[in-house]
Amino acid sequence: MAISRRLILAVLAAFVIYTALRGISESWNNDGFPESLAVKLELMPFLFPIHMISGGLALLLVPLTISLRFKRWHKLAGRIAAADILIAGITAIPVALQAPVTKISAAGFTAQAITWLVLLALGVWNIRQGRAMAHRACMLMLAAVTSGAMFFRVYLALSKLVIPPNHFYDFYAADAWIAWGLPLVAVAVWLELEKRAKNRPLIKHNNRVEQMRPN
Numbered sequence: 168m169a170i171s172r173r174l175i176l177a178v179l180a181a182f183v184i185y186t187a188l189r190g191i192s193e194s195w196n197n198d199g200f201p202e203s204l205a206v207k208l209e210l211m212p213f214l215f216p217i218h219m220i221s222g223g224l225a226l227l228l229v230p231l232t233i234s235l236r237f238k239r240w241h242k243l244a245g246r247i248a249a250a251d252i253l254i255a256g257i258t259a260i261p262v263a264l265q266a267p268v269t270k271i272s273a274a275g276f277t278a279q280a281i282t283w284l285v286l287l288a289l290g291v292w293n294i295r296q297g298r299a300m301a302h303r304a305c306m307l308m309l310a311a312v313t314s315g316a317m318f319f320r321v322y323l324a325l326s327k328l329v330i331p332p333n334h335f336y337d338f339y340a341a342d343a344w345i346a347w348g349l350p351l352v353a354v355a356v357w358l359e360l361e362k363r364a365k366n367r368p369l370i371k372h373n374n375r376v377e378q379m380r381p382n
């Protein structure tokens with residue numbers, strides 16, 4: 168059981184690192200870009216590469232910061248990750264809206280960027296107020312939104328196996344929403360269930376419910 172969990176984590180980590188490094192390298196090695204992305208690069212020769220580099224770094228920095236929780240490096244890693252997400256999130260908005268691949272995908276990416284930045288702001292605000300659990304919840308949801316960059320590419324690659332080419336743009340538009348929307352909903356539901364489990368009375372005794380944990 169422990170071995171299969173480790174194997175899944177190792178495969179996931181390898182995939183995250185691959186997507187991140189590929190994203191960073193595409194900032195200069197982008198001759199193979201499809202026409203729709205090459206146009207964006209021509210319109211935003213600095214902004215788009217900055218997005219690719221900061222986006223790739225975010226994919227590495229977010230899991231690194233989470234893995235360093237309770238350690239003294241967490242604070243420093245968190246500050247670097249927050250600055251990087253700020254750059255990647257802000258640059259994502261013009262990259263989405265200029266020469267949009269489809270209007271629906273542009274809206275999906277813009278919503279993703281805004282959600283990312285709002286969760287970052289809430290996470291920072293909560294920890295500054297000393298609310299560690301709310302900070303944790305915001306950052307786990309932020310990680311879910313970040314993972315959307317990886318799932319987007321996974322789903323797009325898989326879609327080429329099953330979706331006819333004339334529906335490519337329809338799938339692209341849907342992917343721009345579901346790639347980050349599904350992980351975000353999954354993490355939000357998990358956090359809610361975790362909260363309810365913590366607040367649940369633990370012992371039922373002669374119809375009397377004893378609350379074992381403090382609220």
Ligand code: HEM
Nearest residue numbers: 186187190193219222223226259262263268276279280316
């Ligand atoms: C999480 C918030 C993010 C948003 C909202 C976002 C948004 C976008 C948008 C709008 C595009 C242009 C594609 C289009 O308009 O159809 C794009 C391209 C790109 N982004 Fe991001 N991005 C995010 C995170 C990331 C991350 C974490 C990476 C790391 C790999 C990344 C790397 C790239 C790369 C390499 C491209 C170039 C095209 C490609 O390889 O698909 N982005 N992004």
